[in-house]
Amino acid sequence: MSVSTMKKITVLAYEADADAIVRRLMNLRCVDIRNAGTGEGLLPIHSAKNDARRAESERRIAAIKRAIPHLAKYTSRRRGFGRTVHRIDRAEFVKNGSADRAWQAVEKTLAAVDRMDSLVAERTATLQLAESLVPWLGYDAPLDALGSARTSVIMGAYPSKTDPAMLRQTLEEAGAYVEVVTHDESGLYLSLTVLREDESAIERLLASGGFLKADLPRLNATARAASEQAEERIAKIESELFSAEEQLRDMAEFLDDVEILYDIEATTVNVCLQKRKLAATRSCVVLEGWIPADAEEIVTHALSKFECACELAEPEEGEEAPVLLRNNRFATTFEWVIGMYSYPKYGTFDPTFIMSIFYFLIFGMMFADVGYGLLLVLGCFGGIKLLNPKPGMRRMLAMFGYCGISCMIMGVLFGGWFGNLPTAIMNSFVYHADGVAETTPIGKFFYNGLIFNPIDSSTSFLVLSLAVGEIHLIAGMAINMIETCKKGRVLEAICTTVPFWVLFLGIDLLAPSLVVDMLITDPAGVSASLRETFALLSVIGKYTMFAGFGLILLFNGVGQKSFMGWLTKGLGGLYSLISFASDLLSYSRILALGLVAGVIAQVINMMTNMGAGSAAGFVFMLIVMIAGHVLNLAINLLGTFVHAARLQYIEFFGKFYEDGGEPFDPALPVEEYTEELLDEPN
Amino acid sequence: MEIWAEIMKGIFTGNNLAIAGAALATILPGIGSARGVNMVAKATAGLISEDPNKYGKSMLLQALPMTQGIYGMVAAFLIMITSGIMGGDAALAVGEGGYYLFAACPIAFGGLYSAIKQGEVAAAGISVLAKRPDAVGKAVISASFVELYAILALLISLLLIL
Incomplete structure (x- = not known):
């Protein structure tokens, strides 16, 4: 859970080695190559040869892209759902001539495809001619x-x-x-x-x-003779088409190799693009870039194979190093949520881990349902297993998979199993009456969950949502406090944070006696002694709250030189409570999204239960039910994702986040179809 | 005059008011969704005439303003079920029927307006898709913020009806 320390790398090498060095660094996957500064004898790199090379590779890529769908049509390769990935050594592939053979296959394929296209066009024209001749077959003069x-x-x-x-x-x-x-x-x-x-x-x-x-065509033949000629021509075209198709079928054996060739050529294009960033002297090139500090050894070791000079330096003052986030396996999957907002500035706090916990929690509360959660878990983790997606997609799926686990946990707590499906089924098939199953122990577990059902106890769920919000906001403030302390402003950090917490504590103490009557309508549910405790707490809370107001007024302006400055800051602190209140109320969206998902599921169950009398009705309603629940999942998934993220971006990050970091973007080999075997560090 | 009173009595029965509520909840968000989807679909037609491959990505933006119509239908169903109109044994007093009519109002009007406005944002998102396909996720998120007000309206309607 940190922003990785970066080092600036400068490499001076012979121009002849430039290509090999860039490729080597690319395979290490940890060097963000930047535009090298020019001036002082450094010129932009001579690029004519480099650009010609790139143009050639791009031409090949275009051809390969055209050929692959045709080859895929005829291949005998077993086609799974997922992305097929070949693990090969590309250098070996080029050296043993497979690359050349693959390119020949591409050229032959495209030649065959072009021939087939022109044959098909000719066949259409000939068929049209034959058809236009049909009425004239009995006409015995030449046309x-x-x-x-x-x-x-x-x-x-x-x-x-x-x-x-x-x-x-x-x-x-x-x-x-x-x-x-x-x-x-x-x-x-x-x-x-x-x-x-x-x-x-x-x-x-x-x-x-x-x-x-x-x-009619002006042929020196009768219509009958011309028609016979056309038929002969069509037969010939058919046989030529067949042989072209046979050729494609033969070429399709090379599909795997062609895919590998695609990655090789695309990687070459990337190498050329990266090389354009270098600067050059008369016979040397200069490469500049960023590497994570912990990759220093690997990079210098790799470079020691070349005759080159390498220098590593800390980022200078005012220089923006790129940001690479390091997190554990769980939190890493949430990094893209941060990326959608903005990466943290280099050298500041990386909130991914803390955010991921809150995101996990809030997502689950907004979509508290075991059934939908299970679908998410199966869909996402199953998708990773079956489809073998690219790393970015893999992380996103894993994140939604984790969120699905959260939905399942919350579903058990708050009683969501595709809405109220278990009790709805029990009511219609066991008890044949509404509202009976909810009173049985099993039904109660499914309907109320371990805590309560948010639909019946929406006020309780609102209070719970706001409580989660309060913890979320306090966490944000705590991060801000720690970060300010780290910068050496300990007094300011404490004075601008703790008074607010005193105030919050007061309100929290006050809250139980205020909301208890809203939450528990059954007067017998609250014992007299508990009521007395709440009353006592509310008295303490009242004084704590006033103390909080006072502390904010007194301490928020600590460090200001003039009295007016101090007073303004203090009043400003009190005024900022309004924004706290609006931040807190924003968490009521947890209630809104949570309830809507649950109620729509309930309505689907209600609708389908009504029609499930006969056998045919049962089957039909089963289909309606599945479609309905899938639709509900789709609608609510997007809303839940967006609003869980918004609570992080606006409410949580607003308390401490310094955005504007530039993501670390290392040069990478292209791996559309293949995985480059990581070359050994020796 | 008497005949008018008779007609009024016949029209404004409790059952009919509840049905009017269900009808409003279906019709107005339906109009909104139709308008919203229509706007996005027209923008998409322009996009796919340039680049048909982007149709898949545009589908999510097109589907966004559809939800209000679905929300309206959910509310309408709930009114029909809870009032007993669908079971066939409803005999609501005028006040009871009126309650359902007013309970339908949040999703009816909230759905109508938010679907059209969401359609506008999503249609603008189509031009993002045309120029910067990699940023289309952000356009989807912007459009789904408008959705929140339909969700709030639906929530209040449902809580009133249940």
Whole structure:
């Protein structure tokens, strides 16, 4: 639970080694390479060769990205749900020629895909041609015989419902020789032979009757012969397609290698990008960056293999080192919640661990249900097991998995099992009456939980929510106090914190006698002696509270030089109580979200119980119930996540947090499909 | 005049008032959700015409303003069940029916307005998705803050009805 100490690293090496050094540091995964300063004989690195290399790798990446989906379609590799990860030694993969073979496979694949595309296009065109020839199969003149010096041939079709006899008569009167080729439901297909001088008059006549000229290829063959040719061509295309497909199937064997090649090329791109950050002299390069202090040994050891000079330094005054958070296994999964807000400034307190505990607690209270919690646990931890997600996703799933555990614990405490599902089932199948199961011991356990049911005792749950809020806020103040003490301002730390705690203590002592009547409506539930104790506490609380007011007024301004400064600070302290009150009330959202999830679940159970009389109804309602609960889970999961985070960001962090840290971003090899075998430190 | 009194008596029965409550709780948040989803979906259409691959990511933003309609339906169901309208043996007094009508008001109006406003935020989130896909999570969070007021409205309605 700390922000890792950073060291600034400067490496001076021969330009020839630059590539190897950057790769080596990348594989160590703990060097955040920064832009090296130029000036004083240092120039930006000569980048032409580097950029050409990157362009080549990017071209290959584009090709590989195009090829992979095609290969994946034909691969015989067993496809699981998860991400397949090959663990290989990339250097060996390049050295033994597998990389070259994989690249050839990519090129062949893309050639085959392109050929298939053009074949498919040709097949479509040929099929269309064959189809357009069908009505003309009975026409025995070549298709390009469109007349002689004196005559002209017009081919085309009338709509099907045209009367051929009438038409023939009309056209023959106009001077055309008419040959009906086909007459079916698609149209009346005609070939007209006309004298050239009559042609325009006849065309006008044709257009008025809805005649459409046929768009036929000018082939020196009859329609039948052309159609046969097209069929032959299609058969040939089919066989070529088949062989191209066979080739893809063969290439698909290389899918694994192609995926490895992708990672290699993408890593090369990253190496080139990192190298652009270096500065250069005539024959040397300078690399600057940040490493965690505890990685010093590994990095210097790795660099000792090269002829280079390496210097490590503490961050200078005013220099912002990047922030790397170090936490235990549980809290690490919550780091991204902090990242969504902002990392803490370098050298300040890392609140991840404390925040993770409160987040865990508050998430559970907002979504107190064993059933939903179990679904979260199964979904998230199962997802990690089955899908093998990338590290970022893995952490997020683990966090929601932990939160699911919290939901289950709170569900047992506050009686949430998919809402009131157990008692609803007992009522409708065992007791056949409403409200009976809740009174039996088992039903009581499921309905009320170990403490109480928030829906029936919403005031109690509100008080509990505010109490959690108070502890959360006090924790925030305590962190602030400790941090201020560390900076050497002990007196200020105590004077601006403890008086508020005195006031809070007073209010806490006062509270039981105020809320006891709201919480416990049964007068017999509170014994007289307990009431007396509460009354006594409230008297003590009253005086403590006033003492708190006084202490705030007196001590909040300690350290101010003038009387006015002291008074203003003191009054300001009292005024700030308003913001405390609003912070505290903000925790009532725990009640709101907790109740809504529970009540919606109850309504779903109620609805489904009503329809579950017959066997068919039972099955239907079971489906409705499952869908309803899944929907409820989805709606409330997002709300709970957001509002549990908001209570950290605004209310908790507001008390102490110094934000604005820049995340530590080490140069990493690309591991989309493979995991680079970590090379040995020797 | 008498006939009017008769008609009024026939319309404003306890049962009908409770039904009006259930109807309001369904209709108004439904209108709000329809409007909200409509806004986000239109923005999404612009986005996917540029980049169809982002549709999956846009779905969450589109789904956000849907919840108010669901909340309204939950409240309506609860009114129908607790008042006995769904069981068929309801004979509510005018005052009792009126109680359900007023109890439906928070989610009816809160849902209507918050769904439209949430739709506006989510539609703006679509343009975040277009320009900075990595920041879309933050846009989702902004939009889900508006949701809180629908949750509060639903909570009060439910507590009144139960």
